[in-house]
Amino acid sequence: MKHPKEERTFLLIKPDGVKRGLIGEIIHRLEQRNLKVIAMQMIIPGRDKFDAHYPKDQVWINRIGEKTLSTYKKYGYDPIKELGTEKPEEIGPLVRGWLLDFMASGPVVKMIVEGVHAIDMVRKIAGNTMPSNAEMGTIRGDFSVDSPASANREKRSVHNLVHASETQEEATHEIALWFTPEEIHGYRRAEEDLTF
Numbered sequence: 001m002k003h004p005k006e007e008r009t010f011l012l013i014k015p016d017g018v019k020r021g022l023i024g025e026i027i028h029r030l031e032q033r034n035l036k037v038i039a040m041q042m043i044i045p046g047r048d049k050f051d052a053h054y055p056k057d058q059v060w061i062n063r064i065g066e067k068t069l070s071t072y073k074k075y076g077y078d079p080i081k082e083l084g085t086e087k088p089e090e091i092g093p094l095v096r097g098w099l100l101d102f103m104a105s106g107p108v109v110k111m112i113v114e115g116v117h118a119i120d121m122v123r124k125i126a127g128n129t130m131p132s133n134a135e136m137g138t139i140r141g142d143f144s145v146d147s148p149a150s151a152n153r154e155k156r157s158v159h160n161l162v163h164a165s166e167t168q169e170e171a172t173h174e175i176a177l178w179f180t181p182e183e184i185h186g187y188r189r190a191e192e193d194l195t196f
Helices: 015-019 021-032 049-054 060-077 079-083 088-103 118-128 139-143 148-151 168-177
Strands: 007-012 036-043 108-114 162-164
Touching: 007 021, 007 118, 007 168, 015 021, 015 036, 015 079, 015 108, 015 148, 021 108, 021 118, 049 088, 049 168, 060 079, 060 088, 079 118, 108 118, 118 139, 118 162
Parallel strands: none
Antiparallel strands: 007 108, 007 162, 036 108
16 A cells, blocks of 8 residues: 555646646646646647546436536526436536537646645645636636536536546546556655655
């Protein structure tokens, strides 16, 4: 079993984060928390790569369909008028498709981050996945104002700057999908002996 400071997670700066010039700011926030970027590359992956990245199981697809329906209900939108259905199992694939289109729309920066409880720490730094609910002081809270209501009305994905693995299983899958072992570089930060 690895030491907690060796925990690794996957972080992806999405096309909106790249286009807004936030790469340096995002890395700075990670490094401020004594997290290490141990692999990184800017790429323009195709839609197929993101299709392999995001879950395809029916439970996940239904969940995003239900979230979308919840947003429509909260703001008084008619899902049948806007999407042609009110069934989560039919709405989920539409939303997933918007996500794949957005992610493949421009360059992204993929990275592996290592450090104490890296998975939880990176998600905390990123903030709530819905920028309109993200706390100030987080990446999404400080730099994004998008909401699911706005995205749904425009039939697109929420622009929330980054993707961060949610669980150890997800991190393991995503790291293996996006990086080869030769692309991962371990090193010691100068202050590690002082902070750990």
